[in-house]
Amino acid sequence: AELDTLDIIVLGAILLGTLAYFTKGTYWGVTKDPYANAFANANGAKAGKSRNIVEKMEESGKNCVIFYGSQTGTAEDYASRLAKEGKSRFGLETMVADLEEYDFENLDTFPSDKVAMFILATYGEGEPTDNAVDFYEFVTGEDAAFSESNDPALGNLNYVTFGLGNNTYEHYNSMVRNVDKAFTKFGAHRIGEAGEGDDGAGTMEEDFLAWKEPMWSALADKMGLQEREAVYEPVFGIVDRENLSVESPEVYLGEPNKMHLEGTAKGPFNAHNPYIAPIVESRELFSVKDRNCLHVDVDISGSKLSYQTGDHIAIWPTNAGDEVDRFLDILGLKEKRHNVISVKALEPTAKVPFPTPTTYDAIVRYHMEICAPVSRQFVSTLAAFAPNEEAKAEMVKLGSDKDYFHEKTIPHLFNIAGLLAKVSSGEKWTNIPFSAVIEGLNKLQPRYYSISSSSLVQPKKISITAVVENQMVPGREEPFRGVATNYLLALKQKQNGDPNPEAFGKTYELLGPRNKYDGIHVPVHVRHSNFKLPSDPSKPVIMIGPGTGVAPFRGFVQERAKQAQNGAPVGKTLLFFGCRKPEEDFMYENEWKEYKEALGDKFELVTAFSRQTSKKVYVQHRLQEYSKEVNELLSQKGFFYVCGDAANMAREVNAVLAKIIATERGVTEAKGEDIVKSMRSSNQYQEDVW
């Protein structure tokens, strides 16, 4: 026990030393804030930075780069974790790199005594993530033109790969598979297995943990590395800025970047720079009390944002006040919540994931995914900082025993604060360095929604259709609540002067940093998608959209109704919609009638109610009943669309359609499946699933 206390004292001393080092400087008088990070410069941040990775590693003395292709932040998080582990366990000089920020023509000059890791998520229909598009095209393109063209071109390259995918999608982990294939083709040497994590099976984290151990051994062998006792080394230095307060104009209170801080926010609005959009209308779509589905109209006319029917809108959420309080409380930061701090990367290639100077409150409320499932690796890291021996032992056990961890955490849907409080019986965890928290938690991610309006009908008003995540969990006092949808619910309740807003909902800071979101605003950006109507409106369309899967199809049908009103010849528009009971959750029931008036017999709504009678009827059952017509429409080059639940519905619809085609065309089921496959590759079959 003595040794453990000593450990903590030593760690504390190292940390204090680091802090002293950073506060000692005479920087304070300089006008340029030395602790401001790249974030502050918003879009200008990239200017003048070298895109040459070989040079960059040489200059900064690195021998291991971990590239990530990330859409929702998980791949980025895994990359940071590998960087940290490589350094603390093996003394590797690691750096993390966004694929978007480098060029790859000179990958053939990558030194053979270094290693490049690629942590690559596959997005949607086997696509690269937004930040990996150029990399992917270059590496997998027909003739990647490497600068020196050795033979083989990448004969010097030692690489490691891990993919993040979802087996419910057709092109499972295609990103990592194709990159690995291309690297092999160019003669590069892979170290360890090409790992694959499966979000569809819910095993992503465990797949990652199971893959990385043998990878590290193989890498240690290859590079002659010695494993050492891993000691926690902070990546970020936290500096108290006692001369600043929440009143100081340069302090970020949740503003996403410098323009927003200075009140000069302007486009282009994108994943780095949201538009603070007014919500012009919000209402409830369900008629039952215990479930909520929101229709929200967002006005983008004050921006240069545009969208096309079928695109996605991203909502930048804020954490609920209750959760922020719980988190700050268990870490013993509640009293310091409004203290101003700067966060500085202690090594040149690390990036602070939010702008500073800022406060603990703002970081936790606006920038950290504090409610997400807990990572087992993070639990291991935190064991060293437990407030007592018992809690430490429990954390070590949770961190090392996969089954025990799952049994203790999954059924409760714990987030990190909930788990820490449970493990220590409420005793505060004041020893955790804040750097470990920044490193261990993801950046708070925007949530995507399939736009449920037509850009032809309302080009400057984007509709969202979102079901609120709210579930009772046995053994929990309060229900589990999703981050973004409950934020939207709170905004809706405020906008409509709801007489009994939920107590939890009232805890959101709906006015935003410095009241900048007052008057019901929400930060958004638009993401373009390939989920599109045929350009020729006379082509038939078949749409399968149960539940919120109907969202983009409201847009599609709205658009076709408008085209019909404008006198265009519109083809058959067949929509399969499913919900529990017509009197509970039949979304847009009255609107469909309006569209029917405009489209006449060109529009048909086929409903499936799963709880109306003792027999559960789902959209795929109704689809089966329409075999003949569906096959006929497809033969006329009709388009087939599926939106909503990826895990079950989309798969079953695919299978049912293959059967329909087989039966109607008198071919084998295998042939039916092949036909569906080729429909997918020619975009005649499109999916928008999550």
Ligand code: FAD
């Ligand atoms: P979150 O807080 O993100 O939670 C989501 C889920 O994660 C939970 O239900 C739970 O299963 C799990 N989870 C979270 N925290 C924990 C924990 N601590 N422990 C265990 N499990 C946990 N949704 C719509 O309603 N309408 C749409 O039109 C729509 N379109 C989409 C389009 C795309 C392209 C994508 C990718 C998603 C779409 N979604 C849509 C889903 C949407 O983006 C959100 O995922 C959803 O609204 C939930 O967000 P949330 O922040 O409320 O929940």
